[in-house]
Amino acid sequence: MSDFKPHKLATLERRVDAAPKVRGKVRYIRDLKIPGMWFGKTIRSPHAHAHILGIHLDPGFDWSRVVAVTAQDIPANYVAMLENDMPFLAEKTVKYRGEAIVLLAAENPDLLNEAAQHIRIDYEPLPAIFDIFASQVSFTKIFGDTNLFKEIAISRGNVEKARQHSDLTVEIETKTGFQEHLYLEPQGVIAVPEGDHVTIQGSLQCPYYVKKAIDTMFAGEKRITVIQAPTGGAFGGKEDYPSLLAGHAALLAVKAGKPVGMFYDREEDVQVTTKRHPSCHQDIAYVNKDGRITGAELTIYLDGGAYCTLSPVVLARSALTALGCYYVPNIRILAKAVATHTVPSGAFRGFGGPQAIFAIEMLIEKIAHTLNLPPDQVRKRNLIRKGQRTATGQLLKYSVSARETFQDVLKRTGYRAKYQKYQKHNEDILKNLRKGSVSSLNPGEKLKGIGMSVSQHGAGFTGTGENKIQGKIRVEIQPDGRVKIFSAATEMGQGEETTIRTIMAKALGIEREAVILSDINTDLVPDSGPTVASRTTMIIGSLLIEAAKELVKKVKRDLSTKQNLSFTYRNGFFHNPSEKHSFKDAAKLSAGWSVEKQYRHPPIIQFDDIHWKGDAYPVFSWAAAVTEIEVDPVTFDVRVFRYTTSHDIGKAINRDQVVAQIQGGSLQGIGYALYEKIRLQEGHYDITGFTDYIIPTATEMPEFEVNIIENSYPYGPFGAKGLGELPLVGAAPAVVSALWMIFQEEFNEIPVLPEHLAKIFEKKTKKKV
Amino acid sequence: MKIQLTVNGQIVSLDVSPKKRLLDILRDDLNLTGTKEGCGKGECGSCTVFMDGRRVNSCLVPALQLSGSKIWTIEGVEALSIFQEIAEIYVNQGAVQCGFCFPGVVMSTLAFIHEESAPYSTDQIAHGMAGNICRCTGYTKILEVVKVLESNKKLQTGIEEIFKR
Numbered sequence: 001m002s003d004f005k006p007h008k009l010a011t012l013e014r015r016v017d018a019a020p021k022v023r024g025k026v027r028y029i030r031d032l033k034i035p036g037m038w039f040g041k042t043i044r045s046p047h048a049h050a051h052i053l054g055i056h057l058d059p060g061f062d063w064s065r066v067v068a069v070t071a072q073d074i075p076a077n078y079v080a081m082l083e084n085d086m087p088f089l090a091e092k093t094v095k096y097r098g099e100a101i102v103l104l105a106a107e108n109p110d111l112l113n114e115a116a117q118h119i120r121i122d123y124e125p126l127p128a129i130f131d132i133f134a135s136q137v138s139f140t141k142i143f144g145d146t147n148l149f150k151e152i153a154i155s156r157g158n159v160e161k162a163r164q165h166s167d168l169t170v171e172i173e174t175k176t177g178f179q180e181h182l183y184l185e186p187q188g189v190i191a192v193p194e195g196d197h198v199t200i201q202g203s204l205q206c207p208y209y210v211k212k213a214i215d216t217m218f219a220g221e222k223r224i225t226v227i228q229a230p231t232g233g234a235f236g237g238k239e240d241y242p243s244l245l246a247g248h249a250a251l252l253a254v255k256a257g258k259p260v261g262m263f264y265d266r267e268e269d270v271q272v273t274t275k276r277h278p279s280c281h282q283d284i285a286y287v288n289k290d291g292r293i294t295g296a297e298l299t300i301y302l303d304g305g306a307y308c309t310l311s312p313v314v315l316a317r318s319a320l321t322a323l324g325c326y327y328v329p330n331i332r333i334l335a336k337a338v339a340t341h342t343v344p345s346g347a348f349r350g351f352g353g354p355q356a357i358f359a360i361e362m363l364i365e366k367i368a369h370t371l372n373l374p375p376d377q378v379r380k381r382n383l384i385r386k387g388q389r390t391a392t393g394q395l396l397k398y399s400v401s402a403r404e405t406f407q408d409v410l411k412r413t414g415y416r417a418k419y420q421k422y423q424k425h426n427e428d429i430l431k432n433l434r435k436g437s438v439s440s441l442n443p444g445e446k447l448k449g450i451g452m453s454v455s456q457h458g459a460g461f462t463g464t465g466e467n468k469i470q471g472k473i474r475v476e477i478q479p480d481g482r483v484k485i486f487s488a489a490t491e492m493g494q495g496e497e498t499t500i501r502t503i504m505a506k507a508l509g510i511e512r513e514a515v516i517l518s519d520i521n522t523d524l525v526p527d528s529g530p531t532v533a534s535r536t537t538m539i540i541g542s543l544l545i546e547a548a549k550e551l552v553k554k555v556k557r558d559l560s561t562k563q564n565l566s567f568t569y570r571n572g573f574f575h576n577p578s579e580k581h582s583f584k585d586a587a588k589l590s591a592g593w594s595v596e597k598q599y600r601h602p603p604i605i606q607f608d609d610i611h612w613k614g615d616a617y618p619v620f621s622w623a624a625a626v627t628e629i630e631v632d633p634v635t636f637d638v639r640v641f642r643y644t645t646s647h648d649i650g651k652a653i654n655r656d657q658v659v660a661q662i663q664g665g666s667l668q669g670i671g672y673a674l675y676e677k678i679r680l681q682e683g684h685y686d687i688t689g690f691t692d693y694i695i696p697t698a699t700e701m702p703e704f705e706v707n708i709i710e711n712s713y714p715y716g717p718f719g720a721k722g723l724g725e726l727p728l729v730g731a732a733p734a735v736v737s738a739l740w741m742i743f744q745e746e747f748n749e750i751p752v753l754p755e756h757l758a759k760i761f762e763k764k765t766k767k768k769v
Numbered sequence: 770m771k772i773q774l775t776v777n778g779q780i781v782s783l784d785v786s787p788k789k790r791l792l793d794i795l796r797d798d799l800n801l802t803g804t805k806e807g808c809g810k811g812e813c814g815s816c817t818v819f820m821d822g823r824r825v826n827s828c829l830v831p832a833l834q835l836s837g838s839k840i841w842t843i844e845g846v847e848a849l850s851i852f853q854e855i856a857e858i859y860v861n862q863g864a865v866q867c868g869f870c871f872p873g874v875v876m877s878t879l880a881f882i883h884e885e886s887a888p889y890s891t892d893q894i895a896h897g898m899a900g901n902i903c904r905c906t907g908y909t910k911i912l913e914v915v916k917v918l919e920s921n922k923k924l925q926t927g928i929e930e931i932f933k934r
Contacts, residue, residue, distance in 0.1 A: 009860075009861050009863055013863065014860050014861065014863075015860065015863065015865060017865075017868070018859065018860040018863075018868075019856060020868075021865045021868025021871050022847075022856045022859045022860065022868075022871060023803075023843070023847040023852075023856060024803025024804070024842075024843035024844065024847060024872035025803070025847075026868055028805070028869060030802075030805075030806070031796075031802035033800070181904075182904050183867070183869075183904055184805075184807045184813065184815055184867065184869040184870045184902070184903065184904055184905075185807070185867070185869040230868070231867065232867045232868065232869025232870075233866075233867040233869060233904050233905055235904070265806075265809055266807065266808040266809060266810070266813075492867060493866035493867025493868070493905045494866065494905075495866070656863040657863055659863075660863050660866065660907075662907075663906065663907030663908075663910070664866065664904075664905045664907040666907060667907035667908070668904070689808045689809075689810055689812060690807075690808050690810065690813050690902060691812055695902065695904065696908075697899040697900075697902055698894075698895040698896075698898045698899045698901075698908040698911070698912060699892075699895045699896055699899045701895060701908040701909060701912070704907065704909055
């Protein structure tokens with residue numbers, strides 16, 4: 001690997017939250033010392049599916065110093081989310097192994113663990129379903145009459161005709177596995193009761209999701225305040241789950257009349273919190289000899305687990321991303337989110353997108369393989385352009401960069417030349433491998449591969465989501481003339497605080513230090529919508545731009561009245577031929593004034609979410625990647641040594657942190673492709689933490705070559721679209737594409753582990769015999 | 770058991786269970802919460818501190834090993850005068866995201882600089898920092914910081930104190 005080129009950032013690119021984090025001065029939820037706080041613990045089902053026959057508290061144990069909560073104690077026992085099917089505590093039936101049944105709280109963890117030994121729960125185990133296909137035909141019902149959380153059908157054009165007129169049919173079935181977020185800070189929440197008021201503080205992404213869930217749980221009997229504590233990574237894992245955990249803490253706190261902290265250790269966290277939905281895609285493409293896809297039938301199954309959580313919207317994004325970056329005129333997409341007796345699947349960076357992009361990119365690989373065409377050529381022939389329509393008939397009017405990003409990575413890597421070079425390099429090694437004579441290899445000699453992917457991510461909520469949520473922000477002028485932003489958008493490492501302060505400062509032409517942020521507390525900030533879906537920069541940012549205009553108008557009016565002069569505003573100053581006032585000085589006149597802004601899509605963006613027609617997203621961000629990998633022919637260990645990617649995100653508000661997001665997200669995607677494996681054992685995840693769930697360390701880090709393309713979105717702040725999720729979305733298929741290149745074999749499932757590669761050779765060796 | 774140890778240069782006497790983890794002693798008994806627990810199994814490196822001049826995962830050190838030892842945590846390290854320069858380089862390289870792993874990353878950075886002689890190769894830095902898992906950054910910018918620090922001549926002497934046995 002070549003050496004680093006250290007750089008120094010411009011002042012405005014420095015993160016506002018970096019210095020205290022480096023010094024270890026940030027107080028995460030587990031670091032808070034709340035006087036008199038008790039600790040909470042969860043008693044969980046050892047069965048994936050069972051009737052609860054009884055819960056027995058040992059009468060011989062002194063329960064006076066312990067509080068126990070069961071379903072009976074809950075005013076409204078469901079987590080208000082999409083379907084309201086998930087209880088805070090199971091009452092009659094448990095639907096997954098690890099489902100919560102009893103909560104305990106006590107002054108210290110030792111007493112808590114002792115109390116837990118004195119609870120007995122009797123069960124009648126029932127047959128459990130762990131397979132999405134078995135679930136769809138089973139008489140055992142997990143959700144509704146069909147075990148489907150959601151079914152989506154999208155069609156356009158005439159698939160039958162495409163089939164009849166195409167040269168050939170190419171089919172592939174692809175599968176992706178669970179993925180664990182593995183944020184470094186485990187889940188944690190503290191609930192503090194004070195009369196009818198409960199304050200929840202925790203490591204979380206979406207304070208208003210939690211507020212809604214706890215308001216509903218207490219059936220309006222309590223007043224709820226939710227505060228976001230500094231959050232040590234989330235990646236979607238702290239989008240839906242904290243609602244459940246906060247409910248548990250709040251129930252214990254109210255019953256105990258004391259602050260209660262619920263802190264998961266790593267093992268509990270990885271075993272019971274949500275994972276990325278495993279998927280199965282069954283794809284058929286109708287193709288011409290030149291590689292053009294004239295029609296496609298794509299079927300998607302996602303494993304949603306035991307409760308609905310966010311599965312319908314994850315499924316929607318999967319279905320709407322199913323065609324990837326390609327233009328296909330005739331299309332039929334059928335997507336189903338299926339219930340099984342496993343831990344509910346939930347939000348994870350990409351949100352259905354990574355599964356869909358993996359599937360379509362592997363379909364492209366198979367078309368190239370079948371037609372013996374270069375894989376870059378098949379991609380180029382089908383890449384979508386401005387003026388074409390997507391599967392929902394959405395006309396792409398602006399900011400389309402599938403081709404630009406792809407050409408850019410091909411050019412920067414010298415793809416074709418490397419493809420040939422690596423192919424030649426591999427010839428003898430592969431020959432020896434097929435003969436089974438690996439021992440004769442030069443030690444250390446590796447197979448080399450080059451692969452690629454093209455990906456996209458719709459920015460903001462799917463379909464009509466943004467118009468339903470109508471996110472709000474408020475901006476207030478402080479007595480010292482600084483501007484304070486009240487927004488529920490949360491910092492979880494992605495750089496939100498830096499970005500939104502920068503947008504406001506740039507919009508006003510003032511220093512970033514003159515823009516401050518409110519604490520994230522639902523008593524103070526309006527509901528800006530959740531911090532998810534790569535929406536914050538684009539949606540909150542566009543509201544800030546609107547608010548900035550009104551701030552200038554208001555301050556100008558007040559200044560003009562006071563001075564009895566008229567002013568023009570530019571670059572942070574109010575100008576008049578005779579005087580000049582800085583924004584900050586002038587704004588003191590308008591201290592206390594505030595403006596609220598509420599989001600709606602620009603009216604040209606229209607979506608019909610009954611027939612799945614129209615503008616599924618206001619705009620898409622685009623990316624392409626070329627991976628270069630080495631495979632050890634003895635151990636079959638795969639290492640990505642260079643990762644070249646181009647991302648079109650409209651506008652980089654903070655170029656350095658955009659690159660940081662791309663590096664981090666890409667490495668998560670590389671982990672998804674090569675290392676991160678969870679198996680189910682009777683519905684139980686076989687992982688306990690970092691020991692048996694392998695994520696990339698610094699030694700698995702490739703050399704990143706990142707390029708940012710700015711193809712402006714007319715309605716975004718300074719042209720910005722979404723970024724957060726996109727880097728992960730296309731990484732796994734780009735890695736696996738390089739495996740196709742080396743082995744000229746079909747790869748249709750991730751993660752690809754060394755044993756899978758070894759098996760291919762066992763098979764090949766046997767064929768020869 | 771009664772133990773006496775030195776934490777960030779201060780002598781501390783405690784009466785704790787011999788099984789109590791150094792991590793808990795720091796966080797609960799001494800209120801030094803800069804040291805984080807990411808896994809409790811010695812895998813993630815978030816709880817990295819110095820013990821007698823070597824980096825250790827404080828979640829794996831029981832109290833019975835602590836008598837007479839010299840411990841340095843992020844709180845002690847960040848108070849060193851040389852640390853201002855180090856912190857600025859982290860900020861300037863854009864290396865921090867959620868920050869939870871960072872106290873551990875900082876401790877490992879200093880240990881690496883103390884252990885290895887410059888110039889560092891990228892592979893050398895990657896291996897030296899591989900015990901600290903970060904899920905946000907993709908590591909590149911963290912490793913860049915280590916590379917930048919290699920040319921800081923004052924650094925070795927500035928951090929000498931914490932590696933004294």
